Amino acid sequence: MFKLALRTLRLRKGGFLATFVAVFFGALVISACGGLMETGIRSETPVQRLAAAPIVVGGQQTFEQPREDPATLEPEDKHKTETATLPERVRLDAALAGRLRAVPGVTNVVGEVTFPAQIGASRVLGHAWDSAVLTPYTLKGEAPKPGEVVVDAGLGLAAGDTLPVAAHGTVGRYRISGIAEAPQAMRDSALFFAPSDAEKLSGHPGRFDAIGVFGGDVAAVSAAVGDAGVVTTGVDRGALEFPETGKSAENLIVLSAVSGGLSALVMVFVVAGTLTLSTQQRQRELALLRAVGTTPRQLRRMVLGEAFVVGLLAVAVAVALGPVLGNWLFGQLTDHQVVPDVLRFEQGWVPATVAAGASLLAVVAASFVAGRRASRVRPTEALAEAAVERRWLTPIRLITAILCFGGGTALAIVTVAVMTGPVAASTAGPAVMLWAFGLAAISPGVTKLVATLLRWPVHALTGVNGRVALRNTRVGAVRAAGAVTPIMLAVGIATANIYLQTTQEAASNQAFTEDLRADAVVGAPGGLDPAVLGRVRAVPGVAGASEYVTSTVFVEKPFDSGQNDDGRPALGISELTGNAVEVPSTLGHHVGDTLSLKLGDGTPVDVRVTAVVHQRPGFERLVLPAALLAPHTTLGLAPQLLVQAAPGVDAATLTARLREATAGLPVFVGDRETLIAAHAKGNEIGAWVNYLLVGMILAYTVISVVNTLVMATARRRREFGMQRLSGFTRGQVLRMAGVEGGLIATIAVLLGTLVAAGAIVPFCLVVTGSLLPSGPVSIYLVVLAIAVVLSLVAILVPAWAATRGRAVDATSAGE
């Protein structure tokens, strides 16, 4: 049977082109997503600043968080835990450096301090000069004494000049004592201070960001470090130099898993469609095979064999090209700062293997669908003149549809009844797929039904060719459904994903805007000197001002069952002092309770609940004193002050006065709009990622739809010829084809909208309380336009080509 499959393939290359294209692009996308995932899992960031140190010791950035209440467990029970990552930099005690110096074989131990600094508008990283050997930098000039700096050669400054440097909330003037040159390209420019200056400016004297160890072996160093930190070598050192890559890498894994998985599912749909179409067009040939003694099983194996060979070829090409697309996607992600560009793109054989396996599995699943249909071909059809469409509603289709609709309904109920706020989005993705799967299973029936419902408008708008088109769509419902299903899927996925995004964004912006009581903001990227708060409060027209610090805390005691490894968002404000905390009412604490928290850098602290506040669902956070929270963030200082105007003082006056009061300080002053815009910008990155992935899946679906429709229409040469012989003009045939394309697009758009609505409506009910999503209508209109234009072009162009020449030739041509 396999040999026969191969021979058929060789002769009928054209008929399998659609399947090839569908598998190729599917496997390409999966492979590229695999590459992104491998990059995320490996999370390799080659060291720059710490390149010269063979061993680098850093803070323990992760901890084991119990997943069950330790109080309810017996002492001998094993605790189930999950690894949580601390979002703020965990620093090392300087004393550790001294202990490491005593390790036999160690020749040098260098503590590294890194802090943000600003020279005019350009941002640099400040370090102590004695740590320049970690890179190593070569010096032209002299090492800095207190009040002096050595600048990175890349900054283009001259020795001897005096340089104003903003760091740790203040501006100091330093004399440039020398120029340092890095041995390699560096992402960040460096500024080296005298060690005593650096210690002061870092804001955390006595603690290092990392410690470089020269000489000695890893085991001995690890033994000396013990629990106090983590010991890294090779490419792993990069994680200590660029700790922000950890979270990005995690996001990259989730992102690529979701889009890769979605592509694989879409591929099953699309390939099942092309295979079904090609077996349908070979119905007579298959019936003949049955008549001369091919068992249904052999026929299934033949269909599988053909699909598998085509799939194998397509997968081979796709896997070879996968890294190209993967690299391009990665480039887009780094360009838009979704992932840091220091992360190294890595696509080895694992994604290739996974993509090949997943794609071939999708092909096998799809050929199972097509093969079942093929094997049900009756041998007598070889003898009949025209193959009639048989009953399409099999028990399997019906059960699939019922299960999917049941699942979709259940998800909708769960979303509305249980979920709150943005979390509701997590059920929307699966809901889209369930509704789409369900509709696809019964698509011939649904297509026929909608075509029947569209009878009146079509009759009203078109003439005889419209009537024929309507009959074609209804009688050939199985064929029409083959084109409807992928368009429905594309419209459904695109509409659902985009409007989920815009609704979520709108809800988040609305929550931010409504909760924001500030009229102006004073901020500094390198952190604000705590003294600025007093200065701002003293400005006339200021009713109140508060530091604004955001971080994450982990509730340790009492056990917080609703907390996952992302912890709880925390906000630091100046109104609170001491060890006070205000908790959202949803956590179930009472005033006077004591909470044991782990702050963002892992420091444990006990706080007392001073208030229980009702907060917007989905946007709950613990409110702590800024003075308690800020020192345990990476920056060590509050990055922003929020200012409220006194009654009667307008925004312009307020900001002008604030600018006046903070003149000479390294800060910026903005109004309410600045804050809202900054918040919206943060959302945009997430939106952009979503658009990229939706775009990729859409492009894939579009390619598949076009190639399916082109194939299906080109094969109708004979039918068009017959119509022309029976009195249709060429124009009428083309108009009929146009109406068919329009019908297919309309049906697909209606069903796709239904699919999207199945996911969006429950979500919107939860998030905004309205049935309709927030976001511009234009997106939906664009999706509709794309669907309609594509269907028309994909049907009309091949129909135009198929009706060229004389009608008689078309009818006498063999199949």
Place this chain on the structure above:
Amino acid sequence: MTTGWHEAGDAVRLDAVRKEYGGVVALDGVSIAFPRGGFTAVMGPSGSGKSTFLHCAAGLDRPTSGRVVLDGQDLDGKNETYLTKLRRDRVGFVFQSFNLLPALTVEQNVVLPLQLAGKRADKRLVERILAHVGLDGRRKHLPGQLSGGQQQRVAIARALVTDPAVLFADEPTGALDTRTAAEVLGLLRDSVRSSGQTVIMVTHDPVAASYADEVVFLADGRIAGRLARPTAEAVAERMTHLGAWGRVAA
């Protein structure tokens, strides 16, 4: 006309076979036996049930009631795979048109039934059969490169390759010109004469029917008569008195 159950010597036997399609009766209690080594033509006007008769006799379709015994095997209650294998081993088919796989060469088309059954094709047997149908020089050709008559001869070779108990032919000359048709019919008759093949041919062409040993007439789903050693004229004469035509003529 009818025979008892114990006579297993017939190639095909139908007993009170009735076939309905959604309430329309296509075969109305047909009982007939075809002896081995005979060449029988089944004739009748359009709608007389010729095709249904062929499908039921060959095990391609199941009767609504009644039984079919093919080469001693009762087809009643057998599943599709069993019937397929039975057809593969015991039955050969020749169709009016579109009957070769376009992707396969002449030789590959001919040995296909053997390959489907998982048997090795005996090279000498294939050569002998291709020589028999006069196509030994065109083994590597694709069907598209052959004339209609040549394609039909390939189909006959394919039907004969399994040495079937019965060869069913459905309008085998319907798509051929008269000279080519004569060659194909002669080939079928030779198979009966020289190797004792049983051939059952459905046709509406009196000339084609005249090549058979006997003609069975069908009308309105019933057997309307038989004619031994037919001539084209005699067949044509009988045809005008069949079914609705017959009633009008009478």
